[in-house]
Amino acid sequence: MTWSHLARRWRVLRQTCAPKLRFYSGQQTHSPPPWRPVSALDEWVERDIRPISLRQLTFFGRTLTESRLISSANYVRTELPTRIAHRLRDxxxxxxxxxxNPHLSLVYELYYKAFERFRTIPExxxxxxxxxxxxxxxxxxQEHLVVIPKLATGVLECRELVPPDVLDDFMNTLLRARISRRVIAEQHLALTETFNSPWHFPGSQDRTDLNADFVGEVFLKCNAKEVAERCGKLTQDMMRQSSGSDKIPEISVQGHLEATFPYMxxxxxxxxGELLRNSIQAVSERYKGTSERPPPIEVLICEAPQHVILRVSDQGGGIPREVLPYLWSFNKGPHSKSHLQNLGQVPAMAATMQELSVSTKRKDADKETFRESSLDSLTSRPPNLRLGIGLPMSRVYAEYWAGSLELHSLEGYGVDAFLQIxxxxxxxxxxxxxxSIDAV
Structure with missing residues (x-):
């Protein structure tokens, strides 16, 4: 079936279905998305996405010249509409x-406007x-900071209309694509900032070790121990503040403490941060009202020739049996209604840990590795507001750079989470x- 036939069917469906649509978000009616011409989209969908690696990002940014910066800009200029076009087709x-659905319709409109904006930018x-x-x-x-909560809300509202595995695949694909677009956009912005900085030019003595550790947004010396300790301290502070209790479990970091690697x-x-927050909540709730001191959360770092593996172990009683089958789902589970209500309190979300904490705290936690991002201070949400998307989002982040995230629950005892990088x-x-990768 050609896209002209689909366009006609779309228009017919709009005329017949639109007056009957009622949505679950409290709105009585909502205008469905306008039909868009597909000829321009067809051309961009036929183009292949050009994936990149952390090593390529690092190599390109290490020897930054004016011509390379302009080359980076043109890569982003053509790559963004290509990647957006594929998601619009999805x-x-x-x-x-x-x-x-009003929430998914808004995402569609944002994507299409961004597609039109980027595809018309001249060389x-x-x-x-x-x-x-x-x-x-x-x-x-900044405009697209509303995408994650809108996507999650729309998927939850449509969970009875489409099979859950279809919605989860759709959500995973769009979130991976969102990360990919933000990576290349943020990297180019950071490279431009580097190029315009006084310490970039030869002969300048102002370049510090801080800036040498970063190539754009890539941190060349990610130390697993330091990240775990810093995230642990911030998470403990957040949970202490939100719970009003000092009965917060300690975090013990062991293993290969010198392991470093390049990473975002x-x-x-x-x-x-998500793994530690889940563990702290589980342990705190299990030992609430008892005189016992809560057992520590153990972070074990294992360095292999090609990977670094972090195991986060707690004694919080394990994952409830009714939740376990839906651990990685964005749209199913016994608490989906409460998650939908909580998402209504989150108008924008960057899906970074710093949006949960005060920027000054993060800066003070480790001044040597703090780097201001264009996403800092743009969004905020209470750290105890459970949205049901933390673990699925964490797996998307882990798999984005060909890593993995697995959880093993020991009922009545605790949880072991394994992150491979x-x-x-x-x-x-x-x-x-x-x-899709496995099917190739």
Missing amino acids: IQRLPYVVVA IKTLDDNDKFCDILRRTL LSHLEYII SKLGNKNEQVTTRA
């Missing part, structure tokens, strides 16, 4: 009643062109789902 393939030839392009990037990144620091912080930085970003 949304168009959903049943009409799902796309017409970048000068540094002035690049500065204007960076302004567009920053504005788009915000990705790693988010994963470890590629140590060499030579794995391409995984912009499709694991199922």
